[in-house]
Amino acid sequence: MHELSMAQGIIDAVLKTAEENDAVEVTEVSIEIGRLAMINPEQLRFMLSVLVENTIVENAKIEIEEIPVEIDCPECGFHGNAILDDLDHYAPMVSCPKCDNKRISILNGKDCIVKNIVIEKPDDKED
Numbered sequence: 001m002h003e004l005s006m007a008q009g010i011i012d013a014v015l016k017t018a019e020e021n022d023a024v025e026v027t028e029v030s031i032e033i034g035r036l037a038m039i040n041p042e043q044l045r046f047m048l049s050v051l052v053e054n055t056i057v058e059n060a061k062i063e064i065e066e067i068p069v070e071i072d073c074p075e076c077g078f079h080g081n082a083i084l085d086d087l088d089h090y091a092p093m094v095s096c097p098k099c100d101n102k103r104i105s106i107l108n109g110k111d112c113i114v115k116n117i118v119i120e121k122p123d124d125k126e127d
């Protein structure tokens with residue numbers, strides 16, 4: 001399943017970053033999903049909650065933010081966010097909101113990225 005492999009990739013990336021920074025715990029993970037990444041945020045959240053079990057990410061607060069699709073229209077010169085009216089579809093059609101041209105360049109919104117993670121280091125602990 002698409003969401004599962006995506007969730008696995010996210011957790012791998014978070015754990016790697018956490019390890020590199022000597023984290024004892026990950027307290028927060030912020031994820032950005034492009035509207036065209038074809039990821040269902042609820043499914044992704046569920047997969048993540050399963051995958052973090054027994055890891056240092058287990059108690060992290062997971063923020064998932066959907067980001068809009070940014071386009072460039074060669075036809076009318078429009079640059080900005082495309083309007084996707086059929087968000088439930090797995091292959092939404094993207095067109096220019098100004099001239100309805102469908103042969104546009106998609107600049108952003110296709111990826112799923114880990115934007116930020118917050119970790120706790122041993123030094124942060126009070127004793």
Ligand SMILES: [Zn+2]
Pocket residue numbers: 073074075076077078096097098099100101
């Ligand atoms: Zn246009």
